[in-house]
Amino acid sequence: MNSNIFLPGLEAFVVTKSCVEDGSYQLHLELEREPHSCPCCEQRTEKVHDYRVQKIQHQHIFGRPTTLFYRKRRYVCENEACRKRFYEDNSMVERYQRQSVEYKQAMGIELIHGKNFKDVASRFGTSPTTVMRRFDHISSSMLSETKQLPEIIAIDEYKGDAGGEKYQTIIADPIERKPLDILKDRKKETVKEYLRKHGDNV
Ligand SMILES: [Zn+2]
Secondary structure, three states: OOEOOOOOOOOOOEEEEEEEEOOEEEEEEEOOOOOEEOOOOOOEEOOEEEEEEEEEEEEEEOOEEEEEEEEEEEEEOOOOOOOOEEEOOOOOOOOOOOEOHHHHHHHHHHHHOOOOHHHHHHHOOOOHHHHHHHHHHHHHHHHHHHOOOOOOOEEEEEOOOEOOEOOEEEEEEOOOOEEEEEEOOOOHHHHHHHHHHHOOOO
16 A cells, blocks of 8 residues: 555655554555765765665554554665665664654653653553653753753652652753753752752752
């Protein structure tokens, strides 16, 4: 089946097969063949070397957990002296990742809306620890811009059930209404230590 249904994050892909198995939605997809520049010598090529199917966890589609089977194309440089083999460019999954970019963004949005780690984890078919790591990543990219906390912060405890601790502490900016950081537990010393490092303006 080839379909043109609009699927967020997958616009460029051709769906070659879709089915439901064990309650989860499976999509087989690939990109159109197109000329690429060799990363070594920059010669243009569209000569295909081979394909490899990569299994990727994606966000829910039509209410079902979704797995993508991406038939990833590898090109080979046509320059006789080079012969470099390289994967096609794609916007769906980063190198060495098993989850799609869209999946990570969707998880980030839910976290920012204040769902707890356990709920988000079960919705996304992963562990609370993975969700927490994701949250850390999002908040550290926000924090890296400021490094210092704003003058007014909100400190809340959060029943995240992550990393062997039942509660975590969430540091948020109540004015901008965004989470800034998450601490691994709700112990006084952890919060104190954190404020000592980042809280000169608080
Ligand atoms: Zn080359």
